[in-house]
Amino acid sequence: MRTIAFALLLTLLWAVTPAAAEGSPPRVDKNLGKPAPALDIDEWINGDPVTLKDLRGKVVVVDFFQLWCPGCIGFSIPLLKYWEDLYADELKSGDLVVLSIHTVFEGHEHQSPERLRKFLKKKKIHHLVGIDRHGPNSHVPETMQRYGTRGTPEMAIIDRSGKIRFQRFGGFNQEEAEHLIDALLKETPPPA
DSSP, X not given: OHHHXXXXXXXXXXXXXXXXXXXXXOOOOTTTTSXXXXXXXXXXXXXXXXXXXXXXXXXXXXXXXXXXXXXXXXXXXXXXXXXXXXXXXXXXXXXXXXXXXXXXXXXXXXXXXXXXXXHHHHTTOOSEEEEEOOOTTOSSOHHHHHHTOOSSSEEEEEOTTSBEEEEEEXXXXXXXXXXXXXXXHHSOOOOO
16 A cells, blocks of 8 residues: 555655656756766667667667656657657667666566566667666665666657757657757767
8 A cells, every 4th residue: 555655755756856847947956067987787678689889879778767756658659759750760770769767676586587578578669778777775776876767757868979959857849859860860970
């Protein structure tokens, strides 16, 4: 019962965050323009392990999510599916990479890797998904700490040179993000 009450509270909090409000001003994020921190992943699902260094020269969309997060189920997961259709050619060519990080900071006993695999299958999520590593005696996983995410969903867009160009918690203006992705895809990849 407490888990359900907590999930409802999170839903209400997500719904009233400034980032979720339509027409809210863009939030200036402290990470913008900085090199994207390395991912610290315990296990990769739906593909081989990857690092951001491996992805240099590509535009990378990273979705921080939890399988029981209402904002993830209602916003970020459907948005990624839409983008996978919209940017199918760019994904196929390798110019764009979409990946998700299952970043569990609550409900650890419920959000197990086994349940995550079932969730991914049920939701037909086929892109690369990493399980954020937990350090010893820490309820907040490592990649979440490195990016300073405020919860889930949170999305980051990383340019071809490996810098964060967009990072938002909760809902955001989809068109704004798409304009940025389009602009980043037109940029010349940095020399190897």
